[in-house]
Amino acid sequence: MRCKKCQEKAVIGLPRHNAAFCKGCFNEYVHDQVARAIKAQRMFGQKDRILVAVSGGKDSLALWDILLKLGYQADALHVDLGIPGYSATSREKVERFADAVAASRQAKLIIHVVKQEEGAGIQELANLVNRPTCSTCGTIKRYQFNRAAVERSYDVMATGHNLDDEAARLLGNVLHWQVDYLEKQGPVLPASVEGFARKVKPLYRLAEREVAAYAVLNRIDYIVEECPMAKGSKMLLYKEVLNHLESESPGTKQAFYWGFLDRQTETRPTAGSMAEKDQASLHPCTVCGQPTTADVCTYCKMMARAQAASPR
Amino acid sequence: MRCKKCQEKAVIGLPRHNAAFCKGCFNEYVHDQVARAIKAQRMFGQKDRILVAVSGGKDSLALWDILLKLGYQADALHVDLGIPGYSATSREKVERFADAVAASRQAKLIIHVVKQEEGAGIQELANLVNRPTCSTCGTIKRYQFNRAAVERSYDVMATGHNLDDEAARLLGNVLHWQVDYLEKQGPVLPASVEGFARKVKPLYRLAEREVAAYAVLNRIDYIVEECPMAKGSKMLLYKEVLNHLESESPGTKQAFYWGFLDRQTETRPTAGSMAEKDQASLHPCTVCGQPTTADVCTYCKMMARAQAASPR
Numbered sequence: 270m271r272c273k274k275c276q277e278k279a280v281i282g283l284p285r286h287n288a289a290f291c292k293g294c295f296n297e298y299v300h301d302q303v304a305r306a307i308k309a310q311r312m313f314g315q316k317d318r319i320l321v322a323v324s325g326g327k328d329s330l331a332l333w334d335i336l337l338k339l340g341y342q343a344d345a346l347h348v349d350l351g352i353p354g355y356s357a358t359s360r361e362k363v364e365r366f367a368d369a370v371a372a373s374r375q376a377k378l379i380i381h382v383v384k385q386e387e388g389a390g391i392q393e394l395a396n397l398v399n400r401p402t403c404s405t406c407g408t409i410k411r412y413q414f415n416r417a418a419v420e421r422s423y424d425v426m427a428t429g430h431n432l433d434d435e436a437a438r439l440l441g442n443v444l445h446w447q448v449d450y451l452e453k454q455g456p457v458l459p460a461s462v463e464g465f466a467r468k469v470k471p472l473y474r475l476a477e478r479e480v481a482a483y484a485v486l487n488r489i490d491y492i493v494e495e496c497p498m499a500k501g502s503k504m505l506l507y508k509e510v511l512n513h514l515e516s517e518s519p520g521t522k523q524a525f526y527w528g529f530l531d532r533q534t535e536t537r538p539t540a541g542s543m544a545e546k547d548q549a550s551l552h553p554c555t556v557c558g559q560p561t562t563a564d565v566c567t568y569c570k571m572m573a574r575a576q577a578a579s580p581r
Numbered sequence: 582m583r584c585k586k587c588q589e590k591a592v593i594g595l596p597r598h599n600a601a602f603c604k605g606c607f608n609e610y611v612h613d614q615v616a617r618a619i620k621a622q623r624m625f626g627q628k629d630r631i632l633v634a635v636s637g638g639k640d641s642l643a644l645w646d647i648l649l650k651l652g653y654q655a656d657a658l659h660v661d662l663g664i665p666g667y668s669a670t671s672r673e674k675v676e677r678f679a680d681a682v683a684a685s686r687q688a689k690l691i692i693h694v695v696k697q698e699e700g701a702g703i704q705e706l707a708n709l710v711n712r713p714t715c716s717t718c719g720t721i722k723r724y725q726f727n728r729a730a731v732e733r734s735y736d737v738m739a740t741g742h743n744l745d746d747e748a749a750r751l752l753g754n755v756l757h758w759q760v761d762y763l764e765k766q767g768p769v770l771p772a773s774v775e776g777f778a779r780k781v782k783p784l785y786r787l788a789e790r791e792v793a794a795y796a797v798l799n800r801i802d803y804i805v806e807e808c809p810m811a812k813g814s815k816m817l818l819y820k821e822v823l824n825h826l827e828s829e830s831p832g833t834k835q836a837f838y839w840g841f842l843d844r845q846t847e848t849r850p851t852a853g854s855m856a857e858k859d860q861a862s863l864h865p866c867t868v869c870g871q872p873t874t875a876d877v878c879t880y881c882k883m884m885a886r887a888q889a890a891s892p893r
Contacts, residue, residue, distance in 0.1 A: 444836065525757070
């Protein structure tokens with residue numbers, strides 16, 4: 270297998286592009302795909318300050334790495350969830366990357382520790398509020414990342430969701446025709462109301478295995494294990510199914526997600542409709558001031574329930 | 582496992598309905614689902630003459646059986662495609678069912694033999710026109726069934742497509758965002774222009790394994806083998822994937838297809854829009870008179886090409 274660009278020995282084949290690349294040309298391909306995503310979706314410019322949400326996994330660390338190499342001002346936020354036997358290692362990977370790569374590019378790492386801030390780790394919190402761990406975790410991370418980006422005046426918040434993540438989420442939403450969720454499934458969520466950070470997904474053009482290959486080839490040391498809480502999750506099931514379709518018919522995921530985006534652009538009634546809708550339905554949480562559709566936001570409700578249920 | 586209705590020993594479990602049934606109550610469930618489909622989608626009434634497309638497989642024979650038992654006037658058309666080692670057995674099953682069951686209910690069987698009418702079997706025709714066998718077969722069957730229904734003045738044509746067929750087709754269309762096909766994916770296609778028979782799918786509320794169980798329990802002798810031409814088809818791949826999702830999460834197929842139908846009802850701009858569209862774009866084929874968007878319909882073009890390429 271030869272590199273499609275330079276004819277050197279290839280290190281990775283990309284059946285969906287009918288291509289193969291050597292390490293150098295593959296890195297170029299990855300950087301190019303991210304640059305195209307940023308430009309095509311008008312995610313941010315060179316002067317914008319970006320906050321990258323980093324978990325310690327391949328996607329978020331690769332994203333941070335790529336944004337820095339493309340010359341963007343990108344700091345990162347890591348939320349330490351306090352999952353026994355998992356969170357400590359995740360945090361270590363993030364800190365190691367920050368020291369080894371980010372520091373030399375004047376990028377800083379911010380760490381939030383859930384246990385310190387809320388008095389309990391994620392599992393304990395989920396038990397206290399009697400909700401599944403993954404949804405509790407989602408609420409906490411969304412809240413923490415958004416608040417940090419807004420309070421620290423970042424122009425945009427970036428997450429490491431790749432093509433597989435987005436295609437799997439889209440499949441789940443389409444299988445259940447979750448039309449309201451479909452509307453918010455693009456790679457850019459505008460800062461529709463005050464208190465909402467602009468959110469972008471610059472890796473949406475790259476498949477999971479491409480991001481993993483990038484991380485490995487560039488010696489990014491990431492946590493390989495899936496989160497132990499995610500076992501049996503619907504997202505993993507949807508990814509499995511899409512991988513099966515992809516192996517029989519390369520390009521399926523891309524056609525599915527990109528086709529959805531093209532169609533969304535056509536059918537979205539007016540450009541500012543999402544902002545209008547949000548402005549009509551959202552107002553500040555009476556406890557924390559973050560935007561919410563209710564009086565008190567989900568996060569504050571959850572924390573109040575956790576405190577009431579806590580024996581401390 | 583006990584029958585949910587009468588507490589007798591159950592012969593089949595239906596995880597998606599959280600139910601199990603004995604033979605009698607299962608037959609009732611199947612008849613009831615078909616009756617509901619016919620009523621909910623206003624497919625046809627007791628006075629209508631129905632033409633059932635029968636292949637010799639479980640779905641179409643079960644459909645014929647159910648319609649007769651529900652008291653409808655249902656004749657059947659079988660198209661003998663001339664596939665070596667397959668079509669002869671298929672036809673035998675259809676003829677046996679017609680003699681054993683349909684005849685006593687004054688229902689008749691019509692048989693079209695492709696080899697007699699067009700001078701060549703399906704495989705030979707596909708080779709002559711240089712097209713995949715499955716798409717050639719689809720064109721021929723659609724044409725023959727429609728023409729027979731129209732020329733013999735049937736009120737409606739019924740096919741044995743079940744929930745799995747429709748969900749798989751929907752998945753394929755959604756994965757590639759085939760919006761034009763999505764519009765025509767309901768269980769009823771109106772006779773939008775002269776020359777088009779009304780088409781209905783009364784089994785769309787029943788899963789494939791339910792129809793198979795019905796056929797076995799009612800001793801309907803059907804051809805068990807998949808058509809040898811269908812091996813490796815996309816539809817089989819989509820069914821496999823949906824079966825995997827269904828086994829992890831019973832009710833997925835139903836939520837997917839029925840949810841689509843609910844949503845389609847909401848989003849379809851006006852009730853008669855499909856008829857309007859068809860009336861604007863379709864006119865009679867200059868060769869055979871059947872409706873087509875071109876001067877000559879696909880079927881006639883194909884047959885002309887086959888004749889030109891034929892050595893006879």
